[in-house]
Amino acid sequence: MTEHARVPPDRLEAWALELLKAAGLPEDEAAEVARHLVFADLRGIDTHGTSRLKIYLTRLEAGVMAPTARIQVLRETPVSALLDGGNGFGHVISRRATDLAIEKARAQGVGLVGVRNSNHNGCMAYYTLLMAEAGLIGFACTNSVANMPPWGGRQMFFGTNPMSMAAPAGENPPFVYDMATSQVARGKIINAAREGRPIPEGWAMTREGLPTTDAQEAMKGFLLPMAGPKGSALAYAVEILAGVLTGALIGPELPRMYEQLDQPQQVGHFFMAFRPDLFRPQEEFARRMDETMAGVRAVEPVPGVDRVLVPGDLERMQEAERRRSGIPVPPGVRKEFHELSERYGVPLPAELR
C-alpha cells in the first residue's frame, strides 16, 4: 500500500454512491454527491474529491450534518432566491441553487441565488460549468472556516473562500477558473501533512506569523492570501456575498470541519448566472470566445513551458488522462476507504482492496 492505486472513475463513483446510501443519504442525493466527488478527482482537484468522504461521514455520524437536505426557499423574486440548505450535503444544496439560478437566468436573463445553513460544497467549477453548459455565464463562491488573516494581520479571519467563473464558447469547451483566494488551497496543506511532505515557502505562516515549510506547523498556523492585499480583498468580497448577504456564519464564527464535531458548519454560498444574449447574439458571443481562446493558445510560451493554456485546459487534460488510467488513490486515503468500507459494509472496488 505504498504506491497510489488506480481505480476507474465509474467504479469509484459506484462505490461512493453505495457508501453514501449506506450512511443514510437518499438515492438521488447520494448520486449527486458521488458524481461531484468523482468530478473533482477526475479533474485533479484531489483535495475536493472522494478523499473528503471520511470527514463528511464522520460529521454525519456525529449528528452535525443531516443525511437529507430539507431545502427551504426563504425569499424569492423573479431574479433571485435565498435558500436554507437544512444542513444537508453542500453538494446537494448547491446543485439545487445552481439549477434555480439557471432557471431564473433562462426566464429573466439573470439569476442570483444565495444559500445559508449549508456544508462544504466541493468544487465551485462543478456549478459554474453546469451554468456554462446551459449557455450561461456563471459565477459561484463559498465562504469557509477562518484559515487566513486579513492582509497585515496575524489572526485567522477569512476562509480560503474559493470562487469560480465559467463562460461558454462555440467549438471549444468553456472557459472556467476555480481558485482559492489564498495563495494555495488549504487542502494542499492537509494532503502534504497527511503524506509527511514539506510545503513551499509562501503558502502559509506559523501561528506566530513566521514563514514555514512544515505542513504540520502550517496546519496550526494560517494561509497567506494570493498577491497579498488583493487576495485579502477578494476573500473579503466572497465573505460578503456568501456569508454577510445570505445570513450564514462568517469566517471566524464558522466551526472547523475536522476539529469541531459538535456543531453544524453553517457555511453560505452565492451563485449567479446570466445570459450572454442580453448583450449580443449567442452565436456571436460564442464565436468571439473561440477567437479569444485561439489567440491565447497562440501566444509564444516562455522557455520551459510547452504551450499557453486557457483556464480549464489543465483540468480537462487531467480528466482525459484519468479517464484512461484511472483515479490515483494515495495510501493514506486508501486506508480511510478500507475503514469506511468495513464500517458501512460496502465492498471496495477490486483495485483498492
Added chain:
Amino acid sequence: MTEHARVPPDRLEAWALELLKAAGLPEDEAAEVARHLVFADLRGIDTHGTSRLKIYLTRLEAGVMAPTARIQVLRETPVSALLDGGNGFGHVISRRATDLAIEKARAQGVGLVGVRNSNHNGCMAYYTLLMAEAGLIGFACTNSVANMPPWGGRQMFFGTNPMSMAAPAGENPPFVYDMATSQVARGKIINAAREGRPIPEGWAMTREGLPTTDAQEAMKGFLLPMAGPKGSALAYAVEILAGVLTGALIGPELPRMYEQLDQPQQVGHFFMAFRPDLFRPQEEFARRMDETMAGVRAVEPVPGVDRVLVPGDLERMQEAERRRSGIPVPPGVRKEFHELSERYGVPLPAELR
C-alpha cells in the same frame, strides 16, 4: 519645480473643468470628467487622476476621441442594457452606465450594463462607490490595451483589466476594492519611468521575458499577472465581461493609448449592481457589514503594521489627508499642466504657476 506642489482639490477640479470645456467638452461632461479625475487624485490613485489630462486632450486633438459622448442604447431588457459610448470620454459613458445599472437594480433587483466604443474610464471604484451609496452591491470592470501575457506566455495579450466591488455598510463607509489583475497597475510603471525611478522586481518582465527593475525596459516589456495563473485567469474573466460580451475590441486588438494616436481605443466596460434586500432586510445586511468590519479591524497586526484595514480605508485616509494638505503635483505633471494651461488659455491655480 523639483518639489511636489500642493493644490486644493476644489481649485484643481475647477481648473480641469475649464480646461476640458476649452477643449470642446460640454459643461456637464467636462464636470463629470473633472470630478472623476480629482476623486482619483484625492484617493491617491495618481495614475488615474489629472495626470491623465494631457493624453486625453492629445487624443481628443488627434480626432480619435469625441468631445461629446453620443451614447446609444443598442440592446435593453428590464435587467440589462448594452450601450455604445460614441467614442466619448470613458468617464462620462461609464457614469451613464452606472446610473442605468442603479436604476435597473432599484426597479428589478439587479442591473447589468455593458459598454462598447468607449475610452479610458478612470477608477472602477468611482462607479462601484456610486452603487454602494445607492445602497447596492456594485461591480465594475474594464478591459484595456494588452500589457500582460497570459500565464506561461511571453507576448502581451491581456490588459491590466482592473475590477472593483463595493458594498454598503451601516455606520461605516462602504467596503470597496479596486485592483488591477496585474501585480501592479501599469500607471505605476509609467510614473516611475517619467520620474526616472527603478521598479521593484516582480512587477514586470522585459520584452525577452527576463525580470527587470528598469522602468523604461518594463515599459517596452510586459507586466506580470497577480499571483501568476490566478491573476491571468481574472484578467481573462474581465476580458470576457468587458470585451467579448460587449462587442468591444479585446486586448491584443486595442490600440495603445499613448503611442497610437490614429485610431479610437474602442475599449469595453461591464457594470453590475444588485440589491442586498433581495436576500435579507437592508438594515440586517448593514449591521452585519459593520460587525464584519469591526472584526477585521480588531485583528492583531503583524509586527511593523499599525492596524489592520478594511478595503477602502487606505484610500479614505489618503483622501482625508489630501483634503487637508492639498493634492501633490509632481514636477513632470506640473510641467504638462503648464503646457496645457497655455495651449487652452486656462490659467493654472496660483499654487501650480
